[in-house]
Each structure stands twice: as structure tokens, then as C-alpha cells.
Amino acid sequence: MSSYNENQPVNSSAFSELTKLEVRRAADNACWACQTPDTDVAHVIAQVDGQVQIWKEAALFNSDTDFKTIANGIALCPTCYRNFDNTADPGFIFFPTDLQFFIDFEINDQDRRRNDAGLRRRVPTAEDYKAHQLRTNTIPSDAKGGLYRCVFLKNFVLGGRFPAIMPDLCKHRTWHGNPIASLRRAFAVLGTPRVYILDKRIRDDLEKLRYLYFVADQPKPIDSLLYDMYRLTPSTTSKRPLEEEQQPSQSPSKKPKLDNIESNTNDRRPTPSNSRTHLHWVLGPEVTTNQVIQMYSPLFSPA
Ligand SMILES: [Zn+2]
Numbered sequence: 001m002s003s004y005n006e007n008q009p010v011n012s013s014a015f016s017e018l019t020k021l022e023v024r025r026a027a028d029n030a031c032w033a034c035q036t037p038d039t040d041v042a043h044v045i046a047q048v049d050g051q052v053q054i055w056k057e058a059a060l061f062n063s064d065t066d067f068k069t070i071a072n073g074i075a076l077c078p079t080c081y082r083n084f085d086n087t088a089d090p091g092f093i094f095f096p097t098d099l100q101f102f103i104d105f106e107i108n109d110q111d112r113r114r115n116d117a118g119l120r121r122r123v124p125t126a127e128d129y130k131a132h133q134l135r136t137n138t139i140p141s142d143a144k145g146g147l148y149r150c151v152f153l154k155n156f157v158l159g160g161r162f163p164a165i166m167p168d169l170c171k172h173r174t175w176h177g178n179p180i181a182s183l184r185r186a187f188a189v190l191g192t193p194r195v196y197i198l199d200k201r202i203r204d205d206l207e208k209l210r211y212l213y214f215v216a217d218q219p220k221p222i223d224s225l226l227y228d229m230y231r232l233t234p235s236t237t238s239k240r241p242l243e244e245e246q247q248p249s250q251s252p253s254k255k256p257k258l259d260n261i262e263s264n265t266n267d268r269r270p271t272p273s274n275s276r277t278h279l280h281w282v283l284g285p286e287v288t289t290n291q292v293i294q295m296y297s298p299l300f301s302p303a
Helices: 017-026 052-057 078-084 098-115 126-135 163-169 179-189 193-197 199-215 223-229 243-245 258-265 272-280 290-298
Strands: 038-044 073-076 094-097 147-152
Touching: 017 038, 017 073, 038 078, 073 078, 078 094, 094 098, 094 179, 098 126, 098 199, 147 163, 179 199
Parallel strands: none
Antiparallel strands: 038 073, 094 147
């Protein structure tokens, strides 16, 4: 695994003005998400994205992928841009409507690679996805790209005051860019509480695709050392009932009774009520000065 600074910018500079013009033109000079005319051009793979290297190592992005081309641009208004770029709690994402195409493509590609470990993964390009949707008559011949699902995870458009406009805004629409870049944003949402907004079938397809890309059938883990650290031994993978796991080889008669343990010990374990106190106090009212000195004096001793 190559070393990298996880916060390194994926590009040294932003989009050129010409690229921005072209991305706006591809969106008919309106926000791709909410259709308002005031747009900027957002990077789908952000300029600072700590995951880029691992996506490259998984051959999901080519090593020479240029993230400042129109394939990585989407025209968004300032509000949608802000919600799209809120990586901790995204309010808007988009990803290919036909996830099954990507799942099937990957399964076929894994079969291809299984016969020759030296082969590099192939993933669908924007052109592959568009061609597939043209073949299935899903998009018109003059479409700019394949169809994408437009997903608002927060009801922020016009402050959420006009729910009647949402069915129109949530319709699928075409996008010209790199579909794998959009999946980078979609997979991230699987780890947020707002994932409930996606229909179960869509969630399942996204999870399946993520599994295929990062877990299943990898000839060599991206990081073999850490991968090996977390392999479970056969004994720890046995499917014993939970109760048995918790009390191995003890018949009910031999089980120590909790009451006896409590009565035989002299330690002053916190009761449920003062457990809560311990969570809220660093030094509770019951702590003596001597105890404070014992607790903290090592921190102030000369090294
Ligand atoms: Zn917008």
C-alpha cells in the first residue's frame, strides 16, 4: 500500500473557467438538483477527499483519473452545493438509477479477473452507462448521459416551505459525468442516519455494490497487515447460542450467583445511581483531597 497524506488535495487546482462553462451547459445552466438558475460547479470527488487513494488502489478510479475535468463536475446552486458538500451529514446526493447494471458489470468483471489474477478491474464509464441505457431505450438518443437518482436527504429546498415541488425535483435525470464518482458520495450515506430515506431495495443494491467493490473476491486485500489482524479463528466463529457463549461449560447449578458475588466482596462498586454520577463528575463531592493528590500527582512528577 502506498503512503499518502489522507487529507491531500486530489488536485492542485480547481476547475478551469472553460470546464465550469461546459458543466453548466450540460445542466442547461440550472442547478442539477433544484433547477434554480444560479449555479456554481461542484467537484463530485471533492478536492480534499481522504478516500481517493483507496478507491484508486481498488482500481475504481484509474491512477491517471483527472478530477478537474467535466466528468467530475456537477452544476449546483449554492444551497444544494452546501448540502452536497456537507460530508458529515449530506443533504443531497445522486447516483445511477440502474444500480443493477453496475452490479452485473462487476460480477462479470470478477469472473474475468478470476481467470487471470494480473488483470485490472474494469468499471463502467459514463459512456458505458449511457450506451447501456440507450440499448434499453431508457434515455433518448440525444441524452447527455445515463439516468441518475436525485436524492434529497434534507428538506432544504426553499426552506422546505413548498412540499408540492418535491415530486418534480426528485425525478431521475441524466448526468454526463463519471458514475463511480457519484457512487463515492452514495456509499458514504450508507453510514449516516439519513440512510432511512432510501428505499430498502435501493439501500440493498448500494450495499451489495459496495461489498462487491471493496470486500468480495479480492485476490489481495488492499492492506494485508490490517486485514490479517481481524480474521477470526474457527473457534471464535462457532455459532454457539449466545447464552452458552456468555457462560461456557457451566451448568445452571454451578453458575455463581450474582447476589453471592456482591455479598462476598468488599469493593465499593458504584451503584447504578452513582454510576451516572461518575459519568458527569470528574471529581465528585465524595472525593477526598488525598485521593485527588494520588490521582493526579504522577502527571505532575518530573519525567
Ligand atoms: Zn439547487
